[in-house]
Amino acid sequence: MTTRTDTVAETAQAPGVPPIRRRPIPPGRGGSPFRKAENRAAYMFLVPWFIGLFGITIIPIIASLYLSFTDFDILSAPNWIGFDNYARLFTHDRRFDNAVAVTITYVGVSVPLILAFSLTIAVTLNRGLAGLAIYRSLFYIPSLIGASVGIGILWREVFGERGIFNAFLALFGIQGIGWMTNPHSALNVVIALHVWTFGASMVIFLAALRQIPQSYYEAASIDGANKVQQFWRITLPLLTPVIFFNMVLLTIGSFQSFTQAFVVSRGTGGPIDSTLLYTLYLYQRAFVNLDMGYASAMAWILLITIAALTGFIFWTTRFWVFYGDR
Amino acid sequence: MAIVSLDGGRSDMAIRKYDREAVRRSRERRSRQRTLRHFSLHLLLILLLIVMLYPVIWMALSSLRPEDEIFGGLGLIPKTWTLQNYITGWFLFGDRTFGDFFINSFIIAGLAVVGNLVACSMAAYAFARLNFRLKWFWFALMLGSIMLPIHAQLIPQYIFFLRIGWVDTFLPLVLPKFLATDAFFVFLMVQFMRSLPPELEQAAMIDGASYWQRYWRIILPLSMPALVTTAVFTFINTYNDFFSQLIYLTNTDQMTVPVALRLFLDPSGGTSSFGGLFAMVLVSIGPVLGFFLASQRLLVRGIATQGFK
Numbered sequence: 356m357t358t359r360t361d362t363v364a365e366t367a368q369a370p371g372v373p374p375i376r377r378r379p380i381p382p383g384r385g386g387s388p389f390r391k392a393e394n395r396a397a398y399m400f401l402v403p404w405f406i407g408l409f410g411i412t413i414i415p416i417i418a419s420l421y422l423s424f425t426d427f428d429i430l431s432a433p434n435w436i437g438f439d440n441y442a443r444l445f446t447h448d449r450r451f452d453n454a455v456a457v458t459i460t461y462v463g464v465s466v467p468l469i470l471a472f473s474l475t476i477a478v479t480l481n482r483g484l485a486g487l488a489i490y491r492s493l494f495y496i497p498s499l500i501g502a503s504v505g506i507g508i509l510w511r512e513v514f515g516e517r518g519i520f521n522a523f524l525a526l527f528g529i530q531g532i533g534w535m536t537n538p539h540s541a542l543n544v545v546i547a548l549h550v551w552t553f554g555a556s557m558v559i560f561l562a563a564l565r566q567i568p569q570s571y572y573e574a575a576s577i578d579g580a581n582k583v584q585q586f587w588r589i590t591l592p593l594l595t596p597v598i599f600f601n602m603v604l605l606t607i608g609s610f611q612s613f614t615q616a617f618v619v620s621r622g623t624g625g626p627i628d629s630t631l632l633y634t635l636y637l638y639q640r641a642f643v644n645l646d647m648g649y650a651s652a653m654a655w656i657l658l659i660t661i662a663a664l665t666g667f668i669f670w671t672t673r674f675w676v677f678y679g680d681r
Numbered sequence: 682m683a684i685v686s687l688d689g690g691r692s693d694m695a696i697r698k699y700d701r702e703a704v705r706r707s708r709e710r711r712s713r714q715r716t717l718r719h720f721s722l723h724l725l726l727i728l729l730l731i732v733m734l735y736p737v738i739w740m741a742l743s744s745l746r747p748e749d750e751i752f753g754g755l756g757l758i759p760k761t762w763t764l765q766n767y768i769t770g771w772f773l774f775g776d777r778t779f780g781d782f783f784i785n786s787f788i789i790a791g792l793a794v795v796g797n798l799v800a801c802s803m804a805a806y807a808f809a810r811l812n813f814r815l816k817w818f819w820f821a822l823m824l825g826s827i828m829l830p831i832h833a834q835l836i837p838q839y840i841f842f843l844r845i846g847w848v849d850t851f852l853p854l855v856l857p858k859f860l861a862t863d864a865f866f867v868f869l870m871v872q873f874m875r876s877l878p879p880e881l882e883q884a885a886m887i888d889g890a891s892y893w894q895r896y897w898r899i900i901l902p903l904s905m906p907a908l909v910t911t912a913v914f915t916f917i918n919t920y921n922d923f924f925s926q927l928i929y930l931t932n933t934d935q936m937t938v939p940v941a942l943r944l945f946l947d948p949s950g951g952t953s954s955f956g957g958l959f960a961m962v963l964v965s966i967g968p969v970l971g972f973f974l975a976s977q978r979l980l981v982r983g984i985a986t987q988g989f990k
Contacts, residue, residue, distance in 0.1 A: 390812070396892035397813035404804035404823075404867070407860025411834065412826055418837035429840065479726065484719060492977055493730050499969050500737075503921045504939040505962035512955070513736045522755040551733065611830050614923040618943065634832060634924075641836055642928060651836050658833040665828060 416658070423652035428645045440652035451653070453628050454636040457542060461632060462609040465549040469605055470598065472553040477560035478590065491561060494554040501552035507618025511535055514544045535619060538629040545630050548615050556601045563597040564590070592677040599676050603668055610661055613638065633657060744960040751955050767964070770957030774941065777933055779961055785930075786920055786937040787968075789854050793919040794912050796858030797866055801911060802904065804861045805870030806896045810882065826864045831924075839928060849932045854925055858915070866911045873907035874900055913976050917969050938965045 398405075423440055425433035444451050476494060480487055500506050514520050514534035521531030534540045567590065575585050613634040616624065624631030624639070637657070641650035743751050744766050746759030771779045807813070808820055842853040861867055881903070882895050890898070901908070923939045930940055942965060945958050 393811055393892070394813045397807040397811040397816075400803045400807035400811070400892075400896070401819070403800045403859060404861040407800070407857060407862040408822065408826065411838065411857050411860055411862045412829065415834035415837035415841070416829070419833055419835075422836060429843070476726075476729075479722060482719075482722070484722060484726075486723075490726060490730075492973075493734070496737075496970070496973070497733060499917060499973050500921075500966045502923075503966060503969070504923050504942045505965040506737075508942060508945065508958065508962055509736055509740050512959075513739075519736065519739055519755055526755070607828055607830075611832070614939075617923070617927075622943075637832055638924075638928075641839075647836050647840070654830075654832040654836065657830055661828065661830055 419651040419654055422648050423655050425648040427648040427651075429647055430645070433648065436648070440649050441656075443649070444652060444656070450628060450631065450636060454624075454631045454633045457629065457631055458610065458633040460542060461546060461549070461612065462606060465546045466602065466605045466609055468546075468550045469553045469556055470601060472550065473556035473560055473601070474594070474598070476553075477557045477564060478586065481561060481564040487561075491558060494557055496554065498552040498555040501548065502614055504614060504618050507548070507615045510544065510548050510615070511619050536626055538625075538627045541620070541626055541629045545616050545619055545632075548619070549609065549612065556605065559601060560594065560597060563594055567593050595676040596678060599668070599672055603665060606664060606668065607661055610634075610657065610664075740959050741963055744956060744963050746956070748954065748956045751959070766954070766956035766960040769954050770959075770961040770964075773954065773957055773961075774933075774944070777936070777941075779938070779941070779964065782936055782938045782941040785851075785935055786939075789851050789926075789937060790916045790919040792851070792855040793858040794915045796855060797861075797863055797911055797915045798908055800859050800861035801863060801866040802870055802901060802908065803896070804867045805874055806900055808867070809871045809874035810895075810900060811892070823864050823867055826862075827868060835928075842929070848929055849935055850929075851935065853929045854919075854922075858919075863915070866915065869911060870904060870907045873904055877903055909976065913972055916972060920969060 422433060424435060424437060426436050426439075427433035480490055484490070512518050516531075516533035516536070518534075520534065524531045532540065534544050571589050571593075572585055575589055580588065611634055612632055616630045616632045616635050617638075620626075620630045620635075624635045633653070634657075637650050637653045640646045640653065739755075739757060742757050742759060745762055745764070747761055747763055747765070750760060773779075804823070808816070808823070838853070839848075842848055847853050877900065881899050885895050885899055921939065923943070926937050926940050927943070930936060942961065945961075
């Protein structure tokens with residue numbers, strides 16, 4: 356992304372001619388007054404961002420690390436209790452274990468499903484179908500409204516005992532259940548709502564598909580490759596950077612899902628904690644029980660998990676992401 | 682591969698090169714096959730869309746039927762049409778109407794849009810167009826902050842805002858936007874501003890324009906597409922945002938649409954009127970859909986350029 360202009364400049368060089376290298380002038384002391392002025396101006400433009408970065412982001416994150424080693428409950432001053440919160444979380448807290456399991460299921464099921472759906476629909480739409488723009492907008496609509504409380508409420512009713520999902524099943528003579536009141540099916544309802552919003556990833560895939568040169572397919576079909584082979588040998592490899600991009604975004608986002616589990620379970624994470632996503636449990640600990648120290652420990656575990664997982668996905672790219680001939 | 686293709690369909694055409702009639706027929710057959718294939722694809726896609734959007738359409742029409750007709754069927758068209766649900770829903774909270782909640786939501790979302798446009802574009806201008814010490818360090822930090830979960834900062838932030846008495850005001854929701862904490866939009870604008878030719882600014886510099894003028898008069902007007910994308914997405918995200926509003930707004934005076942809708946769900950309050958609820962859910966997603974349809978082309982292009990340009 357950031358290197359595009361550099362590579363263009365390099366390839367523009369005539370072969371054999373050594374590239375003209377401008378020696379960079381070190382900024383600051385010894386630099387020209389113009390550079391000093393530019394340096395100063397840049398930092399002026401960044402003042403609001405700096406205040407936000409430190410005041411809203413970095414200092415609170417460090418503060419929450421400190422709080423995670425205390426028993427802070429807002430009402431009284433924090434007492435240092437060392438690793439007690441972490442020890443309790445990992446050994447004594449059944450609800451925590453459950454929340455971790457629920458969240459892993461949620462992320463592990465919904466992210467692959469969203470990727471599969473969005474890729475399939477994007478490839479289908481990209482086959483030169485008429486009305487691409489209309490389809491794209493319609494498939495995108497759920498992504499716009501899917502995170503709102505209103506849609507969570509609707510979902511609750513759709514999968515309720517008397518909801519239209521059961522009315523639909525009744526057409527085939529199937530007796531439905533209250534999908535949200537059954538602990539075995541409740542999480543699936545929340546996952547379904549998340550998968551419903553695959554349109555955002557689809558739009559990104561569509562944009563990437565358009566950037567694949569048509570000549571690749573022409574060359575392949577002259578060599579006798581059929582459509583299926585073209586998909587596996589051309590489309591998919593060239594899309595891997597975008598699949599990776601979507602996968603990272605979706606994974607980070609899914610770990611932080613909150614609203615829909617909250618709304619669909621009426622804020623409880625029930626039935627029997629079957630929809631108790633990690634963030635929902637964190638919210639209950641922090642703002643219902645006022646266990647701020649405990650919740651801070653949970654927040655840090657989440658932070659480290661997301662960082663580690665993102666790092667891991669980045670590491671795996673060497674095995675499956677295709678960056679052309681670089 | 683080459684041998685296969687000689688025996689394949691394509692070579693037929695080469696052999697019958699001069700038989701125009703045959704070429705025409707084969708072309709027709711091919712286009713007929715394609716039409717048929719496209720037709721079945723359209724059918725599949727439309728079917729999928731109907732399944733996906735059916736609940737929303739059903740809710741829209743259910744909000745127009747009397748209470749006792751809502752559940753127990755798949756049907757879309759109401760037997761009796763009524764607007765009663767909209768009136769019930771609008772006034773469901775006694776002395777507060779949904780109008781008040783909308784005003785609160787719009788104030789927060791509107792201020793968030795202004796904040797993001799100003800603060801993110803300023804930071805983006807510095808990152809995209811200026812050279813300064815430690816630039817790449819700060820830029821990496823900015824990119825990294827996109828991935829941070831908000832929960833890691835949430836609790837100390839909340840305690841701070843509580844201590845200075847800002848809980849139950851709009852400030853905790855709006856102030857961060859004026860400090861460019863939505864790093865994602867900074868990144869979006871950096872990507873856009875980088876693509877603008879440097880000559881424009883050089884010309885202005887020779888004419889004696891200051892850095893501020895170069896930002897305000899030249900770069901900002903040219904970055905309109907990125908600004909519109911940021912504005913629309915900031916509005917939709919802030920308007921839909923439930924988590925922070927749930928935490929910071931507990932008073933009915935400051936209550937926003939999502940927080941109010943949530944009250945319908947309270948086990949204590951219960952849902953007294955499903956018709957009213959559906960009507961208000963529909964009204965609540967109205968502004969989002971409206972914004973989307975109004976700026977649709979720009980938006981979709983904006984999303985497409987989010988990650989890579």
